[in-house]
Amino acid sequence: MTMFNRRQALVVGAGAAAMAAFGASTGTAFAANDSEEQIKKFTGGKTAAQGRIKLDLPEIAENGNTVPMTVTVESPMTEQSYVASVLILADGNPRAGVATFHFSPASGVAEANTRIRLASTQNIVAVAKMNDGSFFTASKQVKVTIGGCGG
Amino acid sequence: MISRRDFVQLAAATAALVPAGWSRAFAQQRLTQNELLDFPSLGNVTLVHVADIHGQLLPLLFREPSINIGVGEAKGLVPHVTGRALLDLYKIPPGSTAAYALTSEDFSALAKSYGRIGGLDRIATVLKSIRSERGDRVAFLDGGDTWQNSYTSLQSKGQDMVDCMALLKPDAMTGHWEFTLGTERVKELVGKLGFPFLAQNIRDTEWNEPAFKPMTMIERGGVKIAVIGQAFPYTPIANPRWMMPDWSFGIREEDLAASVEKARRDGAGLVVLLSHNGFDVDRKLATRVRGIDVILTAHTHDALPDVVKVGKTLLVASGSHGKFVSRLDLDVRDGEVKAFRFKLIPVFADAIAPDAEMAAKIKAVRAPHEAMLKETVGRTDTLLYRRGNFNGTLDDLICEAIVAERDAEIALSPGFRWGNSLLPGQEITREDIYNATAITYPATYRVTMSGARLKEVLEDVADNLFNPDPYYQQGGDMVRVGGVSYTIDIANPMGNRISDLTLRATGKPLEAGRDYTVAGWASVAEGAEGPPIWDVVMNHIGKQGVVAPRESSHVRVVGG
Numbered sequence: 001m002t003m004f005n006r007r008q009a010l011v012v013g014a015g016a017a018a019m020a021a022f023g024a025s026t027g028t029a030f031a032a033n034d035s036e037e038q039i040k041k042f043t044g045g046k047t048a049a050q051g052r053i054k055l056d057l058p059e060i061a062e063n064g065n066t067v068p069m070t071v072t073v074e075s076p077m078t079e080q081s082y083v084a085s086v087l088i089l090a091d092g093n094p095r096a097g098v099a100t101f102h103f104s105p106a107s108g109v110a111e112a113n114t115r116i117r118l119a120s121t122q123n124i125v126a127v128a129k130m131n132d133g134s135f136f137t138a139s140k141q142v143k144v145t146i147g148g149c150g151g
Numbered sequence: 152m153i154s155r156r157d158f159v160q161l162a163a164a165t166a167a168l169v170p171a172g173w174s175r176a177f178a179q180q181r182l183t184q185n186e187l188l189d190f191p192s193l194g195n196v197t198l199v200h201v202a203d204i205h206g207q208l209l210p211l212l213f214r215e216p217s218i219n220i221g222v223g224e225a226k227g228l229v230p231h232v233t234g235r236a237l238l239d240l241y242k243i244p245p246g247s248t249a250a251y252a253l254t255s256e257d258f259s260a261l262a263k264s265y266g267r268i269g270g271l272d273r274i275a276t277v278l279k280s281i282r283s284e285r286g287d288r289v290a291f292l293d294g295g296d297t298w299q300n301s302y303t304s305l306q307s308k309g310q311d312m313v314d315c316m317a318l319l320k321p322d323a324m325t326g327h328w329e330f331t332l333g334t335e336r337v338k339e340l341v342g343k344l345g346f347p348f349l350a351q352n353i354r355d356t357e358w359n360e361p362a363f364k365p366m367t368m369i370e371r372g373g374v375k376i377a378v379i380g381q382a383f384p385y386t387p388i389a390n391p392r393w394m395m396p397d398w399s400f401g402i403r404e405e406d407l408a409a410s411v412e413k414a415r416r417d418g419a420g421l422v423v424l425l426s427h428n429g430f431d432v433d434r435k436l437a438t439r440v441r442g443i444d445v446i447l448t449a450h451t452h453d454a455l456p457d458v459v460k461v462g463k464t465l466l467v468a469s470g471s472h473g474k475f476v477s478r479l480d481l482d483v484r485d486g487e488v489k490a491f492r493f494k495l496i497p498v499f500a501d502a503i504a505p506d507a508e509m510a511a512k513i514k515a516v517r518a519p520h521e522a523m524l525k526e527t528v529g530r531t532d533t534l535l536y537r538r539g540n541f542n543g544t545l546d547d548l549i550c551e552a553i554v555a556e557r558d559a560e561i562a563l564s565p566g567f568r569w570g571n572s573l574l575p576g577q578e579i580t581r582e583d584i585y586n587a588t589a590i591t592y593p594a595t596y597r598v599t600m601s602g603a604r605l606k607e608v609l610e611d612v613a614d615n616l617f618n619p620d621p622y623y624q625q626g627g628d629m630v631r632v633g634g635v636s637y638t639i640d641i642a643n644p645m646g647n648r649i650s651d652l653t654l655r656a657t658g659k660p661l662e663a664g665r666d667y668t669v670a671g672w673a674s675v676a677e678g679a680e681g682p683p684i685w686d687v688v689m690n691h692i693g694k695q696g697v698v699a700p701r702e703s704s705h706v707r708v709v710g711g
Contacts, residue, residue: 058401059622062387068399121645143623145388146611 035089035096035125039137042087042127048135053086053126055140061118064144070113071101073128073136083110084129091139092122118144182248182265182502188280193492194482195372196421197285199278202294202449203471205328205569206301206312206589208513210267210500213472214536214572215454217255220641220711223619225431230453230468241456252474252497253454259534259574267500269473271315272513274498275506277476278319288372293324294449294469295382295427298340299331300569302524302585303517308336311516313344318509323347323367327383327427327450331591333394349380349425351410352403362398366410374421374483377414379407379443381426383450385625389615391592393677402432402622404440411442421483423447430468431621437461444488445479450626452538452568458493465491471569474498524582529692532699535573537587540616541629541639541708544700545570545587549684550633551700552691553670557597557681560654561605562633563671566612579692584685590673593683597670603663606649609637614645635661635705642710655705 039048056070073083082105088098101112116124125139221231232240234254243249251261252268282289297316298309309332316324323346330337341348341363351365366379384402387395407424414422424443426433429450437446438461445465454470458479465488469477475495482490517524535545546564553562570587573579600608608630615625629639638651652661661667672684692698 056405059620060385060388060625062392062399062401141623143614143618145615145625146608 033091033093033096035091038087038089038096039125039127042129043135046133046135048127048137050137052136053128053138055124055126055138056113057124057140057142059141060143060145064118064120066115067118067142068113069116069124070111071126073110075110075130077103077105077108077110079105082107082131084131086110086112086129087127088116089125089127090116090118090122091125093117093119098124118142120144182499184276184503187496187499187502188277190281190478190480190494191492192285193480193490195288196374196376196481196483197281197289197371198423198445198447198467198477198479198481199281199289199291200294200447200467200469200477200479201274201473201475202427202447202469203296203452203569204271204293204312204473205296205471206299206304207269207472207571207586208271208301208303208311208315208517210270210273210498211472211571211586212262212267212574213269213474214255214258214534214538215253216538216540218539218541218708219453220540220617220708221431222617222641223621225434225621229455229459230430230451243456248497248499249456252499253456255536255538258536258572262572262574265499265501269498270500270505271319271473272505272509273500273503274473274476275319275509276503277496277498279506281478290322290369290371290376290378290423291319292378292423292425292447293321294425294447295324295326296328296449296471296569297324298326299328299591300586300589302582302589303520305585305589305591306520307516308332309340313340314516315509315512317345318512321346322369323349323378323380323425325349325380325382325425325427325449327386328390328590330382330386330395330398331390333591334397337395347380349378350382351379351407352381352384352401354399356397356399359399365406366414368414368417368419372483375417375419376421376423377411377417377419378423378425379410379414381407381424381428383427383429383626384432389625389627389675391675391677394591402428402436404436407436408440408442411440415442415486420486421445421481421488426450429621429624429626430466431624432626433466434459434461435621437464437466444483445481447477454495456495458491463488465493467493469495472571524580524585526581527578528581528584528689529579529695530697531573531575531577531579532697533575533701535579535700537570537572538568539628541706542631542703544702545572546631547633547700547703548692548698549587549688550631552688553595553672553684554633556687556691557595557670559597559634559668559670560656561600561635561667561669562631563608563669564631564633565671565673566616566628566630567673568628579698581685581689584688584692588672588683588685588688592674592679593672593685594674594679595670595672595681595684595687596674596679597668597681599666600669601664601666602652602661605635605661605667605669606652606663609639609649609652610646613639613641613648617641617648618645629706632705636707637705638707638709640709651707 350363452471453468455468459466537543550562
């Protein structure tokens with residue numbers, strides 16, 4: 001970028017590590033809750049593969065108290081191949097659990113929507129259990145801002 | 152570009168030496184309207200675009216940013232190239248008219264030579280000229296942020312802008328600050344516009360149904376053109392949600408893709424996105440939503456002298472405050488853009504003749520307020536400007552006013568990108584202050600806030616600006632601070648960018664657990680109380696008489 005910034009960077013770079021009036025992160029939650037245990041319980045310790053799941057969530061929530069979410073899992077939804085259930089977790093809420101949706105071939109499509117409450121910026125994780133015992137997962141970060149200065 | 156080399160060299164050599172009046176006459180003589188409008192026409196469609204006028208009916212001075220840092224994939228790319236680097240990139244001679252219009256380099260000196268830019272009456276002249284030449288090939292599109300942020304637009308609730316823009320007969324518009332007029336007023340104005348207000352990305356919160364027309368189909372030069380509107384996706388987050396409680400925004404990529412497909416099915420030969428996403432968001436969007444021929448960008452106020460091509464999509468950035476009119480000629484055949492030619496036309500107010508009809512209209516809407524707006528409240532001995540990622544002298548002055556008038560330890564001022572610049576020695580009028588502060592939620596609040604909370608606020612806004620994924624950015628600049636200094640490491644993740652917060656009065660580090668008196672304005676929370684910010688700033692300047700804020704160094708930037 002501009003010379004101004006480079007020069008500033010050089011001057012400040014050396015001293016930057018020294019001061020720390022504050023601790024580390026305050027903005028983002030780093031899976032402080034039981035989300036990992038819940039996933040292990042849901043999958044029985046099996047590894048969930050990436051893919052097949054679409055999580056429709058805003059990048060930035062307009063209102064953290066009611067964030068619209070739609071989860072869709074690709075599947076023919078036949079007796080031979082269908083989505084059995086989908087676990088939804090919020091890795092930064094005091095309690096990770098959001099919902100578990102159950103499906104059958106009669107569902108036609110594996111899609112569900114709801115509104116969720118998010119305490120702060122965090123990842124929403126979906127894990128889908130297929131009828132053959134395999135698992136898929138996807139996640140998306142949703143930012144919950146204090147709000148204020150666009151423009 | 153617009154300047155001839157010989158003119159440029161001479162102008163650069165004389166700019167600082169020649170008295171302003173003499174030099175202005177010189178600029179006027181040599182930089183002609185014909186030269187500015189000269190454009191070898193091409194093809195069967197001409198798109199004309201303006202955006203981010205922010206209520207400015209008159210020509211003004213506006214210094215472009217010297218610091219506009221790009222992160223993630225946008226790092227080092229336009230529009231995140233400023234000053235001398237931008238001149239080098241586009242081979243623009245320093246000291247030229249283009250250098251003055253597009254960068255902050257030598258701004259004060261060049262402003263004396265080249266004068267004010269913009270004015271809706273000059274824009275009218277440009278538009279009429281293009282229309283007379285290109286006839287039914289022309290589509291004129293307004294990218295929004297048109298109806299707010301001047302005194303008369305605030306006082307008339309957007310009516311002055313609506314009435315003046317009506318004379319330009321836009322084919323469509325979209326919006327952002329428009330929504331801060333509140334749901335009812337927006338509906339009222341949109342209902343009487345006579346052209347569509349487009350926003351494919353706004354739904355009503357109750358039934359999730361489209362709140363605005365998503366798209367319009369117009370025929371120009373024998374080509375069916377689909378114009379899809381995209382309002383600023385984060386309006387209810389960056390601005391007060393309580394003013395638009397029934398509307399939900401967002402980027403809504405999949406809905407947009409569906410609109411593009413529908414447009415093609417309906418026979419569109421050209422698909423245009425009239426966007427208020429911001430440039431980096433649009434650049435990412437162009438890689439993810441196929442089939443958009445042109446994105447007319449807005450929101451981030453970038454002025455680029457050439458289009459940016461992303462795959463097959465052309466991105467246009469038309470600047471702000473009426474400084475520029477973009478003209479994009481397209482040869483559209485078989486549902487494809489076969490060729491194009493572009494010019495970012497700088498609206499030099501001394502060179503382009505005002506359109507008489509528009510000038511009369513502007514005079515009429517301003518007449519009841521003209522005398523008050525021209526009243527002087529003080530003088531500045533240094534350049535006052537706002538644009539830049541971290542601070543500007545105008546916001547430093549506003550923060551100083553807040554600290555003094557509201558008896559606070561710390562001041563916060565929003566990172567808005569609009570407001571005019573003032574040259575050293577210039578009188579400060581009431582209008583100048585309104586141009587930097589006129590919003591519908593102006594209360595200058597005063598609260599106590601812990602050091603930890605203040606850090607959270609700064610971290611939050613920093614991530615809105617520097618999240619490496621543009622879809623998580625909101626497009627303003629960093630919140631301005633008074634009374635504190637800090638270091639920001641842009642490359643760090645959210646929550647870890649701000650350090651070294653220091654109370655400047657004592658030189659001591661801010662304590663996480665201590666409460667501080669913090670005053671600011673433009674709170675998005677409902678019920679904020681306090682005097683309007685323009686009164687606070689005018690009172691302060693009135694007491695000082697002469698102000699002279701210097702370039703401050705209380706924000707240290709690392710990792711840019």
